[in-house]
Amino acid sequence: MAKAPKRAFVCNECGADYPRWQGQCSACHAWNTITEVRLAASPTVARNERLSGYAGSAGVAKVQKLSDISLEELPRFSTGFKEFDRVLGGGVVPGSAILIGGNPGAGKSTLLLQTLCKLAQQMKTLYVTGEESLQQVA
Incomplete structure (x- = not known):
């Protein structure tokens, strides 16, 4: 039915x-x-499939043994700040998403803007914010 x-x-x-x-x-x-x-009906998934990745874009996930997973180091690039690179495990992994948390006024935006300024000397950069005004970013 x-x-x-x-x-x-x-x-x-x-x-x-x-x-x-x-x-x-x-x-x-x-x-x-x-x-x-x-309302449009939401797409359904077969009961025995598990999707992985954002919105299932990676397809069906497969079970893997831990011993089969490659342990090679991922390429990283430096942010220009030694301590920030250390906290990130040696730098930023391309394509990664990094969540920065802290109390209001702790300096999260300042740290990210300074890091972005250093990275902008080597590559194209984009700063996106949902809570700061243009005057605060400038």
């Missing part, structure tokens, strides 16, 4: 969504602006 398509109810004025229809939008208080929207 096929599942019924999922649906939501969205306010045409402010975009607020609700699990069922109601006459007045609780967010913007507009009357008769909530309409039904059918």
